[in-house]
Amino acid sequence: MKNRLLIELETLRKSINRDIINPMVPELALEDLRPLLTMVARARADYVKELLDLASRTGSDAPTLEAVHELQNRRIVFQELVDAVNALETVIQREYMDVKTGRNK
Template sequence: MPNENSRLLLEIDAAIREINRRHINPAISALTLSDLNPVIEMVARARASYLQALFEIATKSNGELPGKEAVARLHALRMRYEELVKGMQALETAVEREYLDVRKR
């Protein structure tokens, strides 16, 4: 029984890889690190904006809790940052699992 389970899990993994590659690879050209730099830069800028806003709120709060507007702005910046991070992680996973082609510089 365990051998059959292991075999099935391997087949599932192969099917996932093949199906994802079939859909993702044609949508995105073969990648190099320089192709990924704009995405990496974008995520870094979003992180910087989020952290900068946090420090600005803390600096201007004079020991008080921030108001609703400040929290709403921070929330929006965090949502943007987290979404971009998740996108970058999905891209890394696609490269790691060979859903995308990678080329030398």
């Protein structure tokens, strides 16, 4: 009984998510994801570069609050983008949206 309920729950969840998400988002192909992944990579690079620059500027001294805020802002941007791409990946994995197959656009 419990397993059947869980199977029905998953089916219902997939149906509801697909009914809501699929009409709202375009059908994507792998190449459509390149700009998203590039954006995340740039945000990651900005975050890491800011950390290295901060260390270079401060040496062994404690950074200023302003400098830490700048690092924090870059982390927020990076983490938000990572979370969003992970959400998109979940949507694709669970088939809540249509995807293009092959290299066709």
